[in-house]
Amino acid sequence: GGIITQTPKFLIGQEGQKLTLKCQQNFNHDTMYWYRQDSGKGLRLIYYSITENDLQKGDLSEGYDASREKKSSFSLTVTSAQKNEMAVFLCASSPQLGNYAEQFFGPGTRLTVL
């Protein structure tokens, strides 16, 4: 078994601030993902990475940067937080290249922008 850790659990920022969210997995999975989940809504893909140093844009990449520093970690940066923004950011990883492998999710980072 393994685990996905996301830090911080709660993040409060100011409008215009640059904010970084971190994700670590010890599954030794190749692929990692960042999703945004708004209250009562589905998941929207921001960025994903199929291997170390790889980066692929998802459907919602504008306003975000990401970095796959090493196989086990994938960070997401909100480049300029928007006032009244509230969402949960979910990190996920997948064991192998290919679409038949399920994604394992972390507990999420809950963002509030004042």
Add this chain to the structure above:
Amino acid sequence: GEQVEQRPPHLSVREGDSAVITCTYTDPNSYYFFWYKQEPGASLQLLMKVFSSTEINEGQGFTVLLNKKDKRLSLNLTAAHPGDSAAYFCAVSAGNSNNRIFFGDGTQLVVKP
């Protein structure tokens, strides 16, 4: 790209009743299907993974049906109990979608005692 529509967005049933959640998808090449459960305040947990070759898949207290002709996937909780109250998400993947899976918008299920 793939589009996944999930219905209903909200579902309330009594304990012991069945609850059915349905997803339709657009890509005829879709081959892998997933159902996730998200309890309040928690992250997503995989409920079942379904391959295109199997039309009926049974889990503990639920059945997943796949109709490839209609491009429809459904989750049927056969006798719901309050512990089933959660958000449920379907997800669909095609062989050429570059490691992506596409999620439905979710169904918020409430099971009343």
